[in-house]
Amino acid sequence: xxxxxDEQREIVKIEVRKHLTTLRGxxxxxxxxxxxxxxxxxxxxxxxxxxxxxxxxxxxxxxxFCHGDLAQQNILVDPQTLKITAIVDWEYAGFWPExxxxxxxxxxxxxxxxxEEPDDSQKLLSFIKxxxxxx
Numbered sequence: 343x344x345x346x347x348d349e350q351r352e353i354v355k356i357e358v359r360k361h362l363t364t365l366r367g368x369x370x371x372x373x374x375x376x377x378x379x380x381x382x383x384x385x386x387x388x389x390x391x392x393x394x395x396x397x398x399x400x401x402x403x404x405x406x407f408c409h410g411d412l413a414q415q416n417i418l419v420d421p422q423t424l425k426i427t428a429i430v431d432w433e434y435a436g437f438w439p440e441x442x443x444x445x446x447x448x449x450x451x452x453x454x455x456x457x458e459e460p461d462d463s464q465k466l467l468s469f470i471k472x473x474x475x476x477x
Contacts, residue, residue, distance in 0.1 A: 344414040344450050346421065351414070353424045358417060358447050361429070366440060368407035373473060375436040383410045383434050383442060385454035386466040408443040410434025411453045442466060 343354050409416075411434045418428040434453075444462065446453045455461035 343417040343419050343447070346419060346424075350419075350421075350424055354417065354419050354426065355447065357426050358412070361426070362412075362443065365409065365443075366406040368437070370405060370437050373405055373437055383453070383466060385444070385461075385463045386470065404439070405437040406440045406443075408434075408436060408438045408440075410436065410438075410442070411446075412443065413446045413453045414450050417447060439469065442469075 343351060346354065409429065409432065411431050412429070416429060416431045417426060418430065419425065420427050441462070444453055454463070
């Protein structure tokens, strides 16, 4: 996706948003990775100093499936049809509050704030620390 023209990327962004709607339809009562392993999002992991987190089961399905690293360079697109052929790098994927899925596919670059963009890493850390219990 990152090698397309601005006009082509706008077309692909529509399809990305449709995929996000599908992912957000997956709503478990548990926080964390699909395998049960917790791998913090890149933008939060730079500030975490431990990895023995466990999370309690929620009473409702309030979490959604997030890719966690949905940057343009992780979205493969057929340049002729402008259809997404693959979304790669799912290591940060898991069930989290919807706001954990940064909309980094909207611009080229890392899945973290750059320049004057709002940095939400502290909000992510606050959630992780509040909701987790050390194992």
